[in-house]
Amino acid sequence: MTFLAKSLSRVKPSPTIAITTKAGELKAAGRDVIALSAGEPDFDTPDNIKDAAKAAIDAGKTKYTAPDGIIELKRAICNKFKRDNNLDYTPEQVSISTGGKQVLYNALIATLNPGDEVIIPAPYWVSYPDMVLLGGGTPVPVAAQIEDNFKLSPAALETAITPKTKWLIFNSPSNPTGAGYSRAELKALTDVLVKHPHVWVMTDDMYEHLAYDGFEFCTPAEVEPKLYDRTLTVNGVSKAYAMTGWRIGYAAGPVELISAMRKVQSQSTSNPSSISQWAALEALTGPQDYLDMSRPIFQKRRDLVVDMLNKADGLVCPTPEGAFYVYPSIAGCIGKSTPEGVKIENDEVFATELLSSTGVAVVFGAAFGLSPNFRVSYATSESELITACTRIQEFCASLN
Numbered sequence: 001m002t003f004l005a006k007s008l009s010r011v012k013p014s015p016t017i018a019i020t021t022k023a024g025e026l027k028a029a030g031r032d033v034i035a036l037s038a039g040e041p042d043f044d045t046p047d048n049i050k051d052a053a054k055a056a057i058d059a060g061k062t063k064y065t066a067p068d069g070i071i072e073l074k075r076a077i078c079n080k081f082k083r084d085n086n087l088d089y090t091p092e093q094v095s096i097s098t099g100g101k102q103v104l105y106n107a108l109i110a111t112l113n114p115g116d117e118v119i120i121p122a123p124y125w126v127s128y129p130d131m132v133l134l135g136g137g138t139p140v141p142v143a144a145q146i147e148d149n150f151k152l153s154p155a156a157l158e159t160a161i162t163p164k165t166k167w168l169i170f171n172s173p174s175n176p177t178g179a180g181y182s183r184a185e186l187k188a189l190t191d192v193l194v195k196h197p198h199v200w201v202m203t204d205d206m207y208e209h210l211a212y213d214g215f216e217f218c219t220p221a222e223v224e225p226k227l228y229d230r231t232l233t234v235n236g237v238s239k240a241y242a243m244t245g246w247r248i249g250y251a252a253g254p255v256e257l258i259s260a261m262r263k264v265q266s267q268s269t270s271n272p273s274s275i276s277q278w279a280a281l282e283a284l285t286g287p288q289d290y291l292d293m294s295r296p297i298f299q300k301r302r303d304l305v306v307d308m309l310n311k312a313d314g315l316v317c318p319t320p321e322g323a324f325y326v327y328p329s330i331a332g333c334i335g336k337s338t339p340e341g342v343k344i345e346n347d348e349v350f351a352t353e354l355l356s357s358t359g360v361a362v363v364f365g366a367a368f369g370l371s372p373n374f375r376v377s378y379a380t381s382e383s384e385l386i387t388a389c390t391r392i393q394e395f396c397a398s399l400n
């Protein structure tokens with residue numbers, strides 16, 4: 001008998017953190033490593049946001065706050081939802097947490113009972129299935145194929161829904177594929193959901209502002225107002241404003257759900273950092289020029305990486321609409337061997353061999369629930385990306 005909780009045995013540690021740790025070890029041992037595995041912008045937090053945090057400290061705003069956030073930030077979040085998404089929410093419909101991750105976790109813990117199913121389009125962000133398991137629910141991954149640009153089809157969604165389905169977790173633009181659903185594509189999914197009133201939607205809009213080629217971001221409750229009463233719209237400042245370390249995420253939804261999430265939070269972390277909340281207020285209400293500065297840079301990097309990876313033997317890399325990831329297929333490399341004689345049986349072997357022979361760290365597709373692929377994060381400098389993609393091309397060329 002183990003001292004540890006049984007629920008924990010169903011949960012695996014984050015594979016993205018494992019790869020990043022391995023890359024760190026190689027670097028410490030003197031290897032020339034380029035990590036394309038990190039899920040955060042490489043830019044610094046904008047100065048106006050840092051200044052707001054310093055001012056909050058100086059003004060003594062350093063105490064506990066209301067459990068799910070200060071009213072000033074809740075009001076700013078309501079304004080943000082109106083401004084960017086044409087969604088009407090009141091402050092009592094808003095919950096602020098320690099990162100988008102805690103928002104999602106609170107919502108799952110507050111709603112799941114044993115046997116409840118949660119539909120998760122695959123490939124998915126690594127944490128969704130494990131958070132569902134921690135909440136005692138059952139993750140139901142539904143594959144979205146590369147031919148469909150990794151987007152869930154309405155037919156696949158319809159087939160996955162059962163009387164036990166509680167939530168659909170929706171994420172656009174997506175981690176790990178960067179795929180963003182157009183209004184028409186999303187409407188086709190919401191049409192299915194309208195027919196199943198017991199299914200709620202948890203939409204993870206963390207990458208809203210990272211969208212390229214004029215892609216028009218849209219979110220379920222906006223596209224289909226009939227879903228408003230059963231949608232939790234989740235967003236945050238981590239990715240949009242280069243604030244991953246500040247740990248502020250937020251959501252809006254029905255009051256009963258938001259109150260239940262508040263209860264979970266009040267008995268776990270009490271409240272998100274007071275200083276970070278004041279910084280997030282500045283992010284949402286201050287100048288938005290950082291977004292206009294970073295977007296074209298990410299777009300240029302995306303185009304560079306897609307172009308170079310499509311020139312690598314055996315790789316196929318779709319061009320995604322947003323985020324800072326691409327998710328190439330390695331189907332053309334499966335079954336080949338490295339010069340050292342290691343057979344590329346799956347994407348985990350590919351990523352391991354790529355790292356050990358070239359020093360380029362990527363995350364293998366099995367971690368995200370769809371193989372054979374790997375995820376590249378292009379949140380790093382153009383020169384590093386060129387070197388890394390050249391090494392990937394050489395690695396692929398060396399396989400036979």
Ligand SMILES: Cc1ncc(COP(=O)(O)O)c(C=O)c1O
Nearest residue numbers: 039099100101125175236238249
């Ligand atoms: C899709 C997605 N949702 C949520 C999060 C968590 O965001 P935060 O850092 O605000 O907790 C991430 C971070 O990697 C993500 O990729």
